[in-house]
Amino acid sequence: MLRGGAGLGGEGEYDVRYAWRATGILVTLTLVVMYTEGMLVPSLPTIQDQMGISAADASWILSIYILMGTLSSAIMGKLGDLYGKKRMLLTTMVIYTVGAFITGFSVNYPMLLVGRALQGVGMAMMPLAFALVREEFPPRMVPQVQGLISAMFGVGMAVSLPLGAYVSQTMGWQATYHTVYPFIVLEDLMVYLYIRESRVRNPQPIDWVGLFLLTVSLSSGLIALTEAPTYGWSDPMVISLLVLFVLSFGVFILYETTERYPLVPVNLLGNRNVLASNIGVALAGFALFLMAQAVTYLFESPQPLGYGLDILSTGVMMIPMALVQMVVAPIAGRVITRIGAKILAIIGSSIAIIGLVMLTLLSFSGLPLIILSMSVLAAGVSMVNVSVINILVFSVGRRNMALATGLNSVFRNIGSAWGPAVAGTLMSMYQAPLIVSLNPIYWVELPSHFAYQLMFILTAVLYVFAIMIIVTLSQEIFVRGEIRVRAYE
Structure with missing residues (x-):
């Protein structure tokens, strides 16, 4: 279907009043989820001590969430196109709610992992919500709503990081979950009562073989990335998992080209805008999670290798x-239709590069300069996120909308998984000794200054690559306030 010359101002078949009401629900849903997830991060050292687990075990509290979320995003997107996006959104929300209750009342490590795995299944909420926005909202509203939803990622983290640390220190880490239960249940009820079911279906049978191959590929790859910083990239288990990841993904792609009703349509994979947006969001996730891990160690490591913060x-x-x-x-959601999504993506990537170069040069020049550098990077990443999701949803037809947004979340999660893995590896490779006792002499090995600088400059190089991809692959979707792109059904 060709969407050419379609102005963004036309409302046509859309219910604008419903769209704004639904916007409030979907925006607060994102806020509640990010608030819940952000509160857990400062509690990880406490959980590790209380449950008597190793640092490697503690890393799985986050990794199993990413793993299950990646698989869920791919699967639920297809099911959303098949059975209805609201139905699958509500299903994932209920699973997330059950997982949050299990996590908050966990008494041992296995119970905690079960809860986190169920919460990971709920990660498919975001791509399903993005798909509902594109399908049911007037086109002129879509960029603004996508921007508001993206903004809630920042609001949730801004509130949850300090508050989660305070609640964990004063009332225990379980209390961080107990405080959000009423909000999670309320969101479930609001979506059930007020969000309308999608009108477009794609009644194709589920590609179970493709689903199995994709599950094997993503699972082996993410497990390898999670374990590599602990066991080393040369460990036989890690190498075997990486080989399995590459082989199974290759077989998956080959199989999908022969399947009549593939899990991921070939024409979707061949859409230049879909490819560009997926690479862009993967790099954004990589940069954000690598930076989060790097600056956490930088802030909490003792001086002179860090800033010694609690x-x-x-x-x-x-x-x-x-x-x-x-x-x-x-x-960004407001200006994107005037300047264009492609231009906004290039501007955002350029600002992200500036922030990363600043971090490379100013990491040990004082906290104010680090915060300034992080803020510049965050601004660039936000622009990239808003631009690539709009490039995606305006380049895919409604029949495959949930599948496309789910696939985009898969790429985001893969990038997010690579970020901490690369950070952990570089911090293990480049360390410096720090004397902590003189009688007797005792020292520890901590990440060196060069390790942080290498991480930041490596990410800057990747954003240069992102600009090249956006310039060469993507097609502009907004021209003088109109949608000008071919959408693949």
Whole structure:
């Protein structure tokens, strides 16, 4: 279907009053989820001590969430196109609610992992919500709503990081979950009562073989990335998992080209805008999670290899970065139709590069300069996120909308998984000794200055690559306030 010359101002078949009402529900849904997830991060050292687990075990509290979320985003997107996006959105929300209750009342490590895995299934909420916005909202509203939803990522983190650290230190880490239960249940009820079911269906049988191959590929790859910093990239288990990831993904792609009703349509994979947006969002996730891990170690490592801050102070230092996301994302959603999504993506990537170069040069020049550098990076990443999601949803037909947004979340999660893995590897490779006792002499090995600088400059190079991809692959979707792109059904 060719969408050419379609102005953004026409409302036609859309119910504008419903769209604004639904916007409030979907925006607060994003806020509640990000608030819940952000509150857990400062509690990880406490959970590790209370449950008597290793640092490697503690990393799985986040990794299993990413793993299940990646698989869920791919599967639920297809099911949303098949059975209805609201139905699958509500299903994932209920699963997330059950998982949050299990996590908050966990008494041992296995129970905690079960809860986190169920919460990960709920990660498919975001792509389903994005798909509903594109399908049911007037086109002129879509960029603004996408910007508001993206802004809630920053608001949720801005509130949850310091508050989560405070609640964890004063009332215990389980209390961080108990405080959000009423809001999670309320969101479930609001979506059930007030969100309308999508009108477009794609009645194709489920590609179970493709689903199995994709599950094997994503699982092996993410497990390898999670375990590599602990066991080393040369460990036989890690190498075997990476080989399995590459082989199974290759077989998956080959199989999908022969399947009549593939899990991921070939024409969708061949859409230049879909490819560009997926690469862009993967790089954005990589940069954000690599930076989060790097600056956490930088803030909490003892001087002179860090700044010697406690957990609560570290959370407070993250607030400006989150606030920048909160402000920049909705502004980007408003201006994107005037300047174009492609131009906004290039501007955002360029600003992200500036922020990363600043971090490379100013990491040990004082906290104010680090916070400034992080804020510049956050502004650029926010612009990239808003631009690529709009490039995606205006380049895909309604029949495959949930599948496309789910696939986009898969790429985001893969990038998010690579970020901490690469950060952990580089911090393990480049360390410096720090004497902590003179009688007797005792020292520890911590990440060196060069490790942080290498991480930041590596991410800057990747954003240069992102600009090249956007320039060469993507097609502009907004020209003088009109949609000008071919949408693949």
